[in-house]
Amino acid sequence: MSSILNPTPATDASCSFCSTPEPTVRRLVAGPGGVFICDECVNLSAKIIAETGAEDSARSRAAYFDPSAEVALARLGGLVRSAKRVDTQLVSSVSRLREQGTDWTAIAAAAGMDVESLQARLDRAEHPNSH
Structure with missing residues (x-):
């Protein structure tokens, strides 16, 4: 059986967004390329999408790809x-x-x-x- 369906200690899954391990979330959905997203991050994403417009989204993407040193350092871990x-x-x-x-x-x-x-x-x- 696939380790995605039946994880072993070497392949335990966690949310690729918040890093919460599978045993502590209600639901963990597998995506392409070995990424996973938990139900809480799905809900937060849906809320952000519902509350922001295209202009906010463009600003957010621009800030992500050109972060300050402080933000870049915070992301490294x-x-x-x-x-x-x-x-x-x-x-x-x-x-x-x-x-x-x-x-x-x-x-x-x-x-x-x-x-x-x-x-x-x-x-x-x-x-x-x-x-």
């Missing part, structure tokens, strides 16, 4: 946690593919990488403190 989740999912997915007999060339092609670069990325993800 979340970005690092997200990167770690992605690395864990990447290692897990490639491991499952290898266990199923998929060869390195096919996996690398699907990842848009050459075999050597993919293996180096996986090594860094599995052993982050040794690089």
Whole structure:
């Protein structure tokens, strides 16, 4: 059974927006590319969408892509946690593919990488403190 439907300790899911782990939310919805959103973030998003217009949305996007140093520093922790989740999912997915007999060339092609670069990325993800 898929680890998305039946998470293991290595693949426990959490909301990609607020980082709340699956056991502590009422509902966690899986999206494309290994992202998840909890019911609370869905509700908050719906409220924001209902209360803001296109001009507010454009300002918000502009502020996101050109943050102050203070805002950028505040985001770093979340970005690092997200990167770690992605690395864990990447290692897990490639491991499952290898266990199923998929060869390195096919996996690398699907990842848009050459075999050597993919293996180096996986090594860094599995052993982050040794690089």
